[in-house]
Structures are given as C-alpha cells and as structure tokens.
Amino acid sequence: MTNLLAGATIVKSTSDLFNEIIPLGRLIHMVNQKKDRLLNDYLSPLDITATQFKVLCSIRCATCITPVELKKVLSVDLGALTRMLDRLVCKGWIERQPNPHDKRGVLIQLTADGAALCEQGHKLVGQDLHQELTKNLTADEVATLEYLLKKILP
Template sequence: MKRFAANDIWDGTTMREYDVLYALSKCAEPLRLAELNDYVLLSQPALSRMVDRLVERGLIHRDRDPHDKRGVRLALTEDGKATQRRIGGRHAVDVARAIKNPLTDDEMRELERLCRKLAHQHQEDTP
C-alpha cells in the first residue's frame, strides 16, 4: 500500500478518498453512509468527515432518500466520476504491474480463478 500511495497518480486525492470514489462508482444506485461504510476500511466517523470533504470538493453529492426523507444518499458527481476514472486507470496499471511481475502465467490464471470465485461469493452475499 505504501508503494501504491507513493506513486504520483493521485492528483491531490488520497488513496482512501479514491477508495470512496471507487466504491461509489461500482454501485448501481446512490448509497446511504452506512451502506458505503460496508465497502471501505474506515470508521464511520472518519468516513463521514471524508464524505464532507469530498462533497466540498464537488466530487460527491448528497440527495434526500426518496424512501426515507430523513435519510441521505451519496453518489458521484460528474467531476467525481471523471476523477475516479482518471485515477483508476493509472492505479489499475500500477496494480497489474505489482501482481503480474512476480507471478508466472499459471499463477496468474489461478489468481484470476480465485478472484472470480470471491467476487461471485460477494455478489451472492450482497442484498
């Protein structure tokens, strides 16, 4: 993680902020803060403060929950989507290099199989 964080790809966004942008980019609809908290490795208070900062920077917007007017849902703004895609493309290249270089082709195929299995299990566990 330190190696990834040290790479000059983040455009003034921290890895943890990018993690929030990435999580929101993968969800089909806006999330409540508690739902978003299931996707990131942050405490709820830290995530709440981070979301406030990302809203101030225009990367996330808050909307009233149509089913519960007291609740708020979070989604990426257009700038947030563009930022996530720009950083994400560069980060994906870094991750691919970090994984592919030390692994053989057979190990890469096994890793892909295992990742698909885990992703499939996550989809079954997610309501």
C-alpha cells in the first residue's frame, strides 16, 4: 500500500490561518464573544439579547440618532441594523421620528419603555459582568489589561 499523503500539501483552514496571522485579534474576538454570552445570560430575565441591549444603550447615549450614525457607532451592516430597529420598534422600545434636517431620513429614539429597560439592564448587569470576566485576574492584571487595551485604541 502506498502512502498517498507523502508529499501532499497540507491546506490550513481559514480559522487556523487567522489564528497564526492575528493571534491577538482572535483572542480579543473570543473575549468579546464570552462577554456577549455572559451579557445574554444576565439579560435573559428581561427578554432582551446582548445585541439589542447594545443598540438601546447606544441610542440612550445619543438621545436621538440617525440609523447611519448608529451604524457607525456599532460597526454593523446597515441592512442588519434596519432589521434590528424594526424588531425594537415592534417591541415598543424605540421609535422612528422624521428628521427635521433631512426629509428623507429618520431619527431613532428610545420610548419610555425602552429607557426603563435600559436602566433595568444596567442594574441587572451591574459590576457582575466585569467581575465574571476578570475573575481569574488579579487587580494589578486587570489594571494592566485596561491600560494596554486603551493604548491599542485611538
């Protein structure tokens, strides 16, 4: 029996290549995924996902924002954001208002229910998420991690 693999080129998966080329990016991505899973767990009693919560919080910070501005803040596809906004309107958490500066555009703002949900979410998550994410780090390591991550950001 001949060895068919002798001299064969091993093709690496895209994931393997990404991990070799950008290992730090992969680690940051994995930490972000863990944070979102934890956030989903914390928010599940409120029947809201981490993604929906981030959208509501971004709107809350801006008070009134256009979909294009929100897209930039969240770094998401405008089509996906529009579908998300449609769901949030149906749940009664946000509303679209005509943009007085652009007759073709709209402004997004929280409803009273959306603002209340945002507050409930913040109280529910509190410091628990931060503590859960950093439970295996010392206080000095947390401070160093925060310092280094801030250096990466512009």
